[in-house]
Amino acid sequence: MSADTVSRRKPPTTFWIDIGIIVLCIYLYVMTLPYPGMSGTLPRLVLAIVGIVTVVDLIQILRRKEPGENNLGQPSCSPPDPEARLHYDKVFYLAVLMPVYYVILRLVGIILGTFVFVCISGWILGYRRKVRLLIASAIVTAAVYVIFVVIMETFLPQNILMDLIRG
Amino acid sequence: LYSLDGWLAGAAIVFQWQNMAMILGIGLLGLVIGFLPGIGPMTALPLFLPITYGMKPDAALILLAVLYLSTTYGGSLSAILINTPGTAASAATCFDGYPMSKQGKGGQAIGISMMSSFIGGFVGMAGLIFMSPIIAEFALKFQPAEYFMLAVLGLVLIAASAQGSVLKSFIAGGFGFLVSVIGLDLMTGHPRFAFGSTYLKGGIPLEPLIIGMFALSEAFFLVEGGGKTISEEGKLSGSIIEGLKEPFRHLTTLFRSALIGLGIGVIPGEGSSVANFTAYLTEVRMSKKADQFGTGVPEGVIAPEASNNACVFGALVPTLTLGIPGGGVAAVFMGGVMLHGLNPGFELFSRNVDILTTLYFGLIVANFVLLISGSVLSRFAARVTLVPINLLVPTIVVLGVLASFAIRSHVLDVVVTIVAGILGYYMKRYGYSTIPFLVAFILSPIAEKSFYQALMLADGSYLTFVLRPISGVLLLLCIMALVAPTIKKIFKAKTNRG
Numbered sequence: 001m002s003a004d005t006v007s008r009r010k011p012p013t014t015f016w017i018d019i020g021i022i023v024l025c026i027y028l029y030v031m032t033l034p035y036p037g038m039s040g041t042l043p044r045l046v047l048a049i050v051g052i053v054t055v056v057d058l059i060q061i062l063r064r065k066e067p068g069e070n071n072l073g074q075p076s077c078s079p080p081d082p083e084a085r086l087h088y089d090k091v092f093y094l095a096v097l098m099p100v101y102y103v104i105l106r107l108v109g110i111i112l113g114t115f116v117f118v119c120i121s122g123w124i125l126g127y128r129r130k131v132r133l134l135i136a137s138a139i140v141t142a143a144v145y146v147i148f149v150v151i152m153e154t155f156l157p158q159n160i161l162m163d164l165i166r167g
Numbered sequence: 168l169y170s171l172d173g174w175l176a177g178a179a180i181v182f183q184w185q186n187m188a189m190i191l192g193i194g195l196l197g198l199v200i201g202f203l204p205g206i207g208p209m210t211a212l213p214l215f216l217p218i219t220y221g222m223k224p225d226a227a228l229i230l231l232a233v234l235y236l237s238t239t240y241g242g243s244l245s246a247i248l249i250n251t252p253g254t255a256a257s258a259a260t261c262f263d264g265y266p267m268s269k270q271g272k273g274g275q276a277i278g279i280s281m282m283s284s285f286i287g288g289f290v291g292m293a294g295l296i297f298m299s300p301i302i303a304e305f306a307l308k309f310q311p312a313e314y315f316m317l318a319v320l321g322l323v324l325i326a327a328s329a330q331g332s333v334l335k336s337f338i339a340g341g342f343g344f345l346v347s348v349i350g351l352d353l354m355t356g357h358p359r360f361a362f363g364s365t366y367l368k369g370g371i372p373l374e375p376l377i378i379g380m381f382a383l384s385e386a387f388f389l390v391e392g393g394g395k396t397i398s399e400e401g402k403l404s405g406s407i408i409e410g411l412k413e414p415f416r417h418l419t420t421l422f423r424s425a426l427i428g429l430g431i432g433v434i435p436g437e438g439s440s441v442a443n444f445t446a447y448l449t450e451v452r453m454s455k456k457a458d459q460f461g462t463g464v465p466e467g468v469i470a471p472e473a474s475n476n477a478c479v480f481g482a483l484v485p486t487l488t489l490g491i492p493g494g495g496v497a498a499v500f501m502g503g504v505m506l507h508g509l510n511p512g513f514e515l516f517s518r519n520v521d522i523l524t525t526l527y528f529g530l531i532v533a534n535f536v537l538l539i540s541g542s543v544l545s546r547f548a549a550r551v552t553l554v555p556i557n558l559l560v561p562t563i564v565v566l567g568v569l570a571s572f573a574i575r576s577h578v579l580d581v582v583v584t585i586v587a588g589i590l591g592y593y594m595k596r597y598g599y600s601t602i603p604f605l606v607a608f609i610l611s612p613i614a615e616k617s618f619y620q621a622l623m624l625a626d627g628s629y630l631t632f633v634l635r636p637i638s639g640v641l642l643l644l645c646i647m648a649l650v651a652p653t654i655k656k657i658f659k660a661k662t663n664r665g
Contacts, residue, residue: 031360087392099585105569110569
């Protein structure tokens with residue numbers, strides 16, 4: 001493949017990931033330099049190896065023969081699919097919902113928090129049968145309560161809202 | 168050491184209705200606990216330790232051992248059904264167990280898992296009973312240089328054999344190491360990559376990381392995939408009975424993997440999490456249909472399942488004979504042994520043989536009970552694959568978040584889980600396998616500690632890793648593992664040209 005072809009082709013996402021990894025390796029390597037004694041020996045060695053391997057990977061990406069050729073082995077190089085994009089939105093929603101669950105849990109406690117979270121997230125993720133959603137939420141809540149509170153006697157997040165009401 | 172009278176006395180105690188009820192109850196409970204993503208023996212055993220206070224030593228040890236065994240069994244069910252290993256010991260089961268489940272062979276995969284675990288358990292049991300003094304003696308020969316090389320070999324094998332790009336697997340493994348060194352250096356007490364955070368100075372905990380990388384990242388993929396249920400056919404086919412028969416068609420795989428698990432379990436520090444990967448990858452390397460692994464082949468379930476259960480027993484060998492725990496869970500188990508005034512080692516084998524034979528007999532019975540109850544219970548557990556994905560995903564999130572919090576009741580553990588989930592999702596999406604990352608994370612503390620100790624013992628000479636016989640052999644195996652794929656490729660190219 002000529003250099004011209006390389007320059008005209010837009011680098012894939014993995015190219016930028018590798019660049020990011022190399023920059024990160026350099027940053028972390030510099031960070032380990034003041035470490036006393038042998039604290040930094042193995043981390044530096046590993047960072048150097050990771051850096052070198054990433055450079056080799058980068059070269060492989062640049063030397064790919066055809067634009068569609070896959071040396072990544074993952075769906076990232078498959079052509080964009082509008083349907084997949086739609087689901088990718090749900091991935092984003094889920095990433096947001098995860099910390100939201102913890103916040104709800106802190107506010108209203110495990111029973112109400114879990115029930116509300118399963119209802120909301122099930123709805124956002126596309127489940128539209130209201131009665132079944134409510135039943136499923138109740139089952140999940142009951143199961144979680146029995147396992148974590150009754151059987152395992154786990155210390156779970158405190159119910160801030162209830163504490164505030166109680167004063 | 169063991170007499171017929173001792174075994175009969177042990178049997179009499181085990182067959183008391185209270186002990187039988189306990190084996191059944193704890194066995195079923197362990198299956199359920201093991202099924203929950205991220206909650207395995209490491210969480211369950213410490214929680215149950217206080218319950219054993221008022222019990223007789225033999226009953227207490229049976230309870231802890233059955234819980235250890237059953238949580239390992241249970242971890243495999245979720246690995247097969249929802250691609251979420253209940254424990255790290257079942258992580259490799261996902262590779263072929265989950266594809267089988269997606270093909271509508273969930274029942275068959277569970278049957279394979281149950282029977283492989285059962286036989287693996289018996290191989291491990293045989294090792295524990297008959298070979299423990301010999302194996303423990305060999306493990307004693309391992310010095311820091313050997314432990315370091317063993318950890319490196321584990322990493323190299325896993326990175327070289329991981330699915331997708333080998334280079335990316337090494338990069339992932341490297342970062343697994345770097346994440347594991349976050350926190351105070353045990354040798355100097357100096358914080359590394361902590362960025363001034365008190366939480367990070369304590370290090371990144373393993374369990375929240377596992378829950379995130381395996382459970383939550385899978386939740387992302389389930390949502391992204393957009394299917395209605397996990398099972399592509401929408402129903403389960405392939406009977407558990409058929410699955411129970413399958414391991415007998417692959418006896419070499421079955422026994423080879425069980426022996427690998429036993430061997431790894433015996434080496435202190437190495438555990439089921441390493442055993443299941445090593446057995447799986449050994450099978451990939453030795454199989455004629457290596458390219459089919461990862462698509463749902465029975466051998467891909469047999470290998471990790473036989474090894475992780477054999478490993479459970481293997482880990483008890485140095486724990487009971489030498490007082491050196493074979494792993495984290497074995498260390499908790501040892502705490503239970505000492506809690507009841509028993510001293511592991513020569514004293515246990517000379518003065519308390521009756522307790523040991525009762526424990527062994529209890530484990531034999533538990534293995535049978537778990538095979539039967541597991542096979543029956545799994546039929547209901549298999550229904551999980553028919554649950555709509557948009558209801559299953561919130562359930563996984565709920566379990567993941569609560570499980571990560573429950574371990575240490577620390578809010579930042581939940582943050583670690585969520586970050587690990589997002590990281591795991593993007594790693595897999597861009598071809599960086601999460602397996603080498605996790606294995607490196609598990610092995611690096613052993614590797615680093617052994618590295619420094621070996622250098623100190625050798626007055627700073629790196630030649631110690633080459634000149635010590637066992638270490639030298641392990642180094643040679645590392646080089647072979649690295650070079651073999653390239654040589655294989657060259658030979659293949661030559662053959663094709665020829």
